Amino acid sequence: MTQDTYRLGVMDGDGIGPEIVPAAVRVVDAAAQELDIEWVPLPVGRTAIDEFGTPLPESTVEALSGVDGWLLGPHDNASYPEPHRSRLNPSGFLRKHFDLFANIRPARAFDGARALVPGTDLVIVRENTQGFYADRNTFAGAGEFMPTPDVAIAHAIFTRESVERIAHEAFRLARQRRRRVTVVHKANVLRLTSGLFLDVCRDVARQYPDVEVGDAHIDAMAAALVRRAPEFDVIVTENMFGDILSDLTAEIAGSLGIAPSVNVSATRGMAQATHGSAPDIAGRDVANPVAMILSAAMLLEWLGERHDDPAPARVAGTIRDAVADTIRGGVTTPDLGGSAGTRAFTDAVVVSIKHMTR
Structure with a gap:
């Protein structure tokens, strides 16, 4: 059954997460002209430790039970203070808690990438x-x-x-x-x-x-x-x-930077890039947002199948086409041999979406 609004949790995470997760949200918003998406920001990771004393607050887990799916940025649990460093990381906890038994990880070579x-x-x-x-x-x-x-x-x-x-x-x-x-x-x-x-x-x-x-x-x-x-x-x-x-x-x-994934059960879905938090390049505007963008597209496709709604799948297809078009056009981040920053690459994908949806 189709629905009017999809509520999606969004957790930036650590390292490059606050750069690539907002990029994915921006791309989804640009492509989702026929969808009403309500984003629900939720704390996770080091910022959650600083505010709540834990990398995954109970309030976040409870909120995830009430949304249609969520985007999870990478975490850097190796840098967490003890006892959090030695405990199950946020991703592992959520996969276990929500029984996200299937981790779907595509690997696709793009024209224009090395x-x-x-x-x-x-x-x-x-x-x-x-x-x-x-x-x-x-x-x-x-x-x-x-x-x-x-x-x-x-x-x-x-x-x-x-x-x-x-x-x-x-x-x-x-x-x-x-x-x-x-x-x-x-x-x-x-x-x-x-x-x-x-x-x-x-x-x-x-x-x-x-x-x-x-x-x-x-x-x-x-x-x-x-x-x-x-x-x-x-x-x-x-x-x-x-x-x-x-x-x-x-x-x-081509690169871990283009590797998306979703973790799903019959009723829950979590979009999560395959790569880690890359703290060595965090904040430098050089991270590749493709994996997170395509993970969000995979989540939309899963939502469409679950709700028998073709609209999310169409939006996901537009996102994938725009990413491929951008890379094929020579706009790539340093990991793929280019010079575009995170923001510049995202800008180019948004422009491609606008051209496709005119």
Whole structure:
């Protein structure tokens, strides 16, 4: 069912977040002429620590329960004072709290950008709640323990239910793309855990006879992507493997600065750039806002599907076209070999949107 107004939370975060998140908001506002979007600013990160004594105030979490989706800027938890530095970071907490089990991370090479592997156009579908990231796969606590000061142990947890739901996400997405799914695993060594992931994905594949399915070991997949990334379409894998591969595919496509993502459940969606807070370039107007802009577009597309409303998807398409047009026209940030600053690049995208929507 379509709706009149979409309420979207917006959290700038740390480092370059206060530069790239407002850029994304500005681009969405420029493109969303047929949508009524109400932005709900919410505190998170170091500024929240200074004001509320925590990087993720309870008021922020409560407010997120009442919005349609949200944009989360990068966080720099490594710089937080203790005890916040050692606790689950804001992103990890929100993924766990709202059961955002699917992390969708596209990697697309743009014309006019210096891609290491031109023609790359694939999507990493990452299971977001279990696997080898122990801070998210247990009910309480970090999932790590040290029986002695010289021994550290972490749990890796895989359940059939969680693998089934991420596999369905991957196969449904493949039907919208080129109908190919590659399951990435390490079942030759981790026969029970990674083996269960592979077996369940193969079981789900039988429900999608129109989608071609293959599999690859994680180490072999990393090598294959460097040589022949354009051959791959949708890659589904567990939490840590997906995190690693998505950074690799982002650089193959041109830069971490162009790597968007959304974290979703059946009812919640969070737009979040794949990259970190980059404190070394914060405040210098050189950060690439593309990843955050395209993450916002992905959130709009997800909202359109959830509400059976074609308008958000049209806005998302306009944003993606404007970003591609801007890069193709030679306006790029330093990470892509150009000289445009964050604001100048955003200005160019807004101009492109205005030309498209006249």
